[in-house]
Amino acid sequence: MRPNFSKAKIGVISTAMLLSIQIQATPARAQTAETPEKLPDLSFLSKPVQSTPLSEEEKVNVGVYKKCGKAVVNIATVTTPEGYYYNIMPQEGIGSGTIISKDGYLVTNEHVVGASEMVRVTLFDGSSYAAKLVGKDPSNDLAVLKIQAPAGKQFDCIEIGNSSELEVGRKVLAIGNPFGYDQTMTQGMISSLGRTLRTRNNRMIKGIIQTDAAINPGNSGGPLLDTAGRMVAINTAIFTRAGQNSGIGFAIPANIIRSIVPELILHHRVLRPDIGILALQETPAGVRVIRLASGGPAVKAGLQGPKAGIYRMGPIAIRGVDISSADIISHVDNVRINTQDELLTYIEKKKPNQVVTLTVNRNGTILKIPVKLSVNSNEQ
Secondary structure (H helix, E strand, O other): OOOOOOOOOOOOOOHHHHHHHHHHHOOOOOOOOOOOOOOOOOHHHHOOOOOOOOOHHHHHHHHHHHHHHHHEEEEEOOOOOOOOEOOEEOOOOEEEEEEOOOOOEEEEOHHHHOOOOEEEEEOOOOOEEEEEEEEEEHHHOEEEEEEOOOOOOOOOOOOEOOHHHOOOOOEEEEEEOHHHOOOEEEEEEEEEEEEEEEOOOOOEEEEEEEEOOOOOOOOOOOEEEOOOOOEEEEEEEEEOOOOOOOOOEEEEEHHHHHHHHHHHHHHOOOOOEEOOEEEEEEEOOEEEEEEEOOOOHHHHHOOOOOEEEEEEEOOEEEEEEEHHHOOEEEEEOOEEOOOHHHHHHHHHOOOOOOEEEEEEEEOOEEEEEEEEOEEOOOOO
16 A cells, blocks of 8 residues: 555655745845856766676665565554553554565564454555455464456466564565555564464464564564575564554564464364363462353363352342352473463374373362363354
8 A cells, every 4th residue: 555645744845846845935136247157067967877887785675675575564453542551562454465476475463464354465566456354363363365356367466485484683675555655675683582472362473583674564474584585474563652663573483373273264163172161360379260151171180160159248248259169270291381381282282082091189179180282262
């Protein structure tokens, strides 16, 4: 999407406008018989200028842009809610996308798509197409779209690289649509590896790449590229206190994309094992069960959440729940659990229909409860 300047108050005055203002503001000089001053020799302006050769670094930058720029699209959704959480700000509702196949599959951030089933994508040449949501994974902030183009239409695409080869200090380049300025490229380096980032559904993505390549609102979903023009990550968020780049950007590594995208295309979601626990509360003894999925694996296994009842406070009867009666999970398969994310991360390494054993403290009694995992319901 190109910026719309028609309604913007832009403090820029062209040289032609400035000349006009000066002419109007300068009083007319009286006609004199003085001989006009001799003009300086300006013949040098007509001499041919030799082209400046590119440095080796510039050749790399130009080559990557020519190779990859056409495969980065601008994405505009129907709704544009802004997602602010903690001090990490993903840019939502308008962003970038990366075409990964010649037939028009593209990957972007889940928070860019939001609740939209259809979005509008604009290509490098200004052509625009509808794109349909194929699948999304809120836990990894990824979504796959398919451009709705005429049969036989071929698109430029970007190769997905191997993020496990990255090292701090390696050069990277970002292409995206910051503030709607499409096909913008910036450069930087890998600042750190192994960061974590909390998603909108309160999960933690591990292995996040930190970069100082300039990333601003609208860059989300665009590629972070190595010097060979391979996508090593997808730009997803910035650390900010003012709503714009501060030199700390975060990107989802390519190896997560490699593992998630095929499932989103085949199943429209990620088929993860599900234990049927919806909410937990951290305690010194482990995680307390707050809410269970009705009919889910944990309920079938006999896990217990808070008990509802009527409680008296003097002469007043109050209907409520007693969370102190809920089970506290301290271990899964003898692995110590301190947070909800630790439990869910462990479960995600398993497969549906496998059995895990929970160590549970139920009102002072220690129990071992086997739970058969099911396939997760569609995440929202």
